[in-house]
Amino acid sequence: MASSGKRSPRLAIVSGLPGSGKTTHAKRLEHELGAIRFSADEWMDALGMNLWESEPRARIEKLQWKLARELLALGTNVVVEWGTWARAERDALRTEARALGAAVELHYLDAPAEILLERVRLRNREAPPVTLEDLRKWSELIERPSAEEMALFDPPLE
Secondary structure (H helix, E strand, O other): OHHHOOOOOEEEEEEEOOOOOHHHHHHHHHHHHOOEEEOHHHHHHHOOOOOOOHHHHHHHHHHHHHHHHHHHHOOOOEEEEEEOOOHHHHHHHHHHHHHOOOEEEEEEEOOOHHHHHHHHHHHOOOOOOOOHHHHHHHHHHOOOOOHHHHOOOOOOOO
16 A cells, blocks of 8 residues: 555544534535545434434444445545544544554534534424533533543544
């Protein structure tokens, strides 16, 4: 691969709470990196599933990750926008992608709960609707990446 001058594949993980701008950011990265983007929300919408059903979401993310690994192994860039609230999730994606020779970026998006609520209400996709209390609770549950964790990832391409 090095002799052809081809870059190694790249995985961009887009992480954050609902309304943080993950989809908008992931679509921009998809275009900039010439990547394939995986969004469990979009697949669930297309299949007529409730976005809050955790078991189908887990199955879809597992399938998307299988496809993502195959694409990375083929040298294709991938963007994953699943939320990835736990460091353990981000660690697993980084470790598996690196084992395939991929560079791995982490894009963590954050905003105050009131802003998140405004954005979620504007898109009007969730049923039941997300409340400010939900967002405040989730804001306490999400494991925001520390500087130490961020240092484990590759810097984004310019």
